[in-house]
Amino acid sequence: MSILRKLFFVDLLKGLSLTLKYNVSKSITIRYPDEEKWVPYQRFRGLHTLNRDAQGRELCVACELCAKICPTQCITVIPMEDDTGMGIADRVAKVYEINLVRCMFCGFCEDACPTTAIRMGREYELACFSLDCAVAAKEKLLAPKEIPVEFEGGYVVKAKFERSKEGIRVRPDLTRKKRWW
């Protein structure tokens, strides 16, 4: 048998048929950033978000549990009294900063949070040219996110690469999605 296999190049032909199959199959390359972009799953642990409730009040009560549980101690919370109703309680965060250089995206903060105020988001393009952006302040964390929470992730979507004075960004077009591979 083995001499016949050698005589008719069985193993070589098997290899050739495999590569031919790959040659006509779809490529797994994601054409990031100027044509496509990967939208992660909902469970993804990217840049943190601070959330609001349905009335638009901040959910964070500045209990500092996230700052205490943080293994890298990258969260700074300074509370203040507030009765204008910007938060759900009388106590809101005066300063809420996450040092993204130190953060290791373990997600303990969202586990610790009693009001589900802090959540790990789906933004992962965190590179920048100066250290200013390394500290995410409260306004940045509270800002509405590009990808809505309801959007089911795990897709490659069409994207546009935009270059402006503020920097570069990849804007996804969530309506044109496809399963990746």
Added chain:
Amino acid sequence: MDINTLIEVALIIVKVVVVTMILFGLPIPLTWIERKVAGHIQLRLGPYRVGPHGILQPIADTIKLMFKEDIIPDKADKWLFKISPILAMVPAFAVYATIPFGDKITIPVINKEVTLYIADMNVGILYVLAVAGISVYGIILGGWASNSRYAVMGGIRSAAQMISYEIALSFACIGVVMVANSLSLVDIVNAQKGLNWNVIYQPLGFIIFFIAGLAEINRIPFDLPEDEGTLAAGYHVEYSAMRFSFFMLTEYVAMVTISVLSVILFFGGWNAPPFIPDILPPILWFVGKVALFIYLFMWVRFTFPRYRFDQLMAIGWKILLPLSLLNILVTGLFLI
């Protein structure tokens, strides 16, 4: 000298210029196709950025190669170093003096019959094998003149490989010559009218020809003269810019040559199979078959790993050479 002779001479010059231009231009799309095939076999996309689907990538590469510094090593044999890319390139092109791309066609307006080959030598196949063999001098001398250990190793390997496989290659051709009763490539193609393709009568000969051809043109799995794993880049390790691209040009032209020879010797040249209606011109059949072979070479390249040098020698001397002799013997017995 009368006017008819002048027209004939002018026609030959035009044919030579056209063939040379095509051969110079051919590696440009071929590099792109090769990289695309490589990419898709490895589930990548290949070149994608320059032009739609990276189609202008080879142009960008050519421009880059032209404007790069031409480095000549200090201790190199300067004259040999400069001349050896040309020495490798010229024979690769000279082969096409006798290769037929089709039979006679008639140019419609001036109503003149033109043959689609530069010369129909009565020793065509012999000329092709001999001239293609000279090409290895460029590689050996280039490796020697570089004054680099990697390069000289590549040159030596190339010499040993060429000698071993040239014999099997020539013997595989002899079977075809015996069937066609002629050394002329035009006659060999004409003897394969209909479906009398030599691959049916000479399957063993074709396999030997194909494997030896792979070794002749230094392609994976036999690309030991430029083995990246052990010799960096082999014989052209010290070459840069245009001189390097001459070597690459030689390699691509050699690949086209072996594809063309396979088609002419074993797959009926420009003859269409008889059961397919006669709508395509013969030259398209020829180009199509050659394109299939070129794809086959690329496909093989990105499928198989490289052989070790002792394995290469063993395949050449212990398997291919006896088999090719056997092929001649069996062909002779059938013809008697």
